[in-house]
Amino acid sequence: MSVREVVKIGDPVLRERARELNPEEIGSDEIQRLIDDLIETKRATHGAGIAANQIGEAVRVAIVEVEEGNPRYPYKPPEPLTVMVNPAIEPIGDEAVEINEGCLSVPALRGNLQRHLAVRIRYLDRHGDQHEVVKRGLTAGTFQHEVDHLDGVLFVDRADPRTFATWEQFDHHQREEFLRRVAELET
Numbered sequence: 001m002s003v004r005e006v007v008k009i010g011d012p013v014l015r016e017r018a019r020e021l022n023p024e025e026i027g028s029d030e031i032q033r034l035i036d037d038l039i040e041t042k043r044a045t046h047g048a049g050i051a052a053n054q055i056g057e058a059v060r061v062a063i064v065e066v067e068e069g070n071p072r073y074p075y076k077p078p079e080p081l082t083v084m085v086n087p088a089i090e091p092i093g094d095e096a097v098e099i100n101e102g103c104l105s106v107p108a109l110r111g112n113l114q115r116h117l118a119v120r121i122r123y124l125d126r127h128g129d130q131h132e133v134v135k136r137g138l139t140a141g142t143f144q145h146e147v148d149h150l151d152g153v154l155f156v157d158r159a160d161p162r163t164f165a166t167w168e169q170f171d172h173h174q175r176e177e178f179l180r181r182v183a184e185l186e187t
Contacts, residue, residue, distance in 0.1 A: 001037060008107065009156070011105075013057075014105055015152045016152050018057075018151075019059055019060065031059070034055075035083055038050050038062075047072065048064065048066045048079075049142050049143075049146040064143055077137070077139060085124040086124055087121055087123035087150070088123070089121050089143065093118060097141075099141045100163070101155045102167065103145070109164055109166065111155065115145075116140060118140055119134070120134050136185070
């Protein structure tokens with residue numbers, strides 16, 4: 001296991017649609033090492049999730065995990081480690097919510113975008129077992145963000161550019177109102 005460098009906006013791998021893995025590949029030493037590296041890299045950078053193309057690997061593998069007290073996202077509800085291989089996501093209903101997001105591949109920048117309030121995610125785990133989960137609120141947004149990465153989409157593509165702010169300016173001007181608004185999502 002190792003912490004890998006997170007590629008930044010402008011690297012072409014972030015704009016590729018990652019390829020699906022076949023069942024034989026999932027159990028390979030190479031993919032299992034990749035999954036371990038994703039976990040270590042996400043934890044070292046305090047992300048809420050990370051996709052394989054963010055460390056230069058254009059395969060459909062992403063993880064989501066939000067630890068209690070995450071210093072980067074202290075307002076996100078805890079979410080246990082979820083390893084997703086070949087994830088597919090579908091909205092549940094038409095309700096959307098405005099979320100302020102940042103990204104490890106777009107350092108120091110945040111912006112507001114619309115996300116589905118509730119989604120269903122189907123995926124294989126690191127052992128190739130099938131799962132289907134339903135997520136809502138900020139957690140649904142995190143899963144949508146990671147699956148977007150696998151499709152070559154960055155949050156800046158969906159965000160209103162008028163809302164872009166550095167982390168410092170977000171904390172100073174927008175954080176309080178954002179936290180008030182998203183508190184309602186988690187109830």
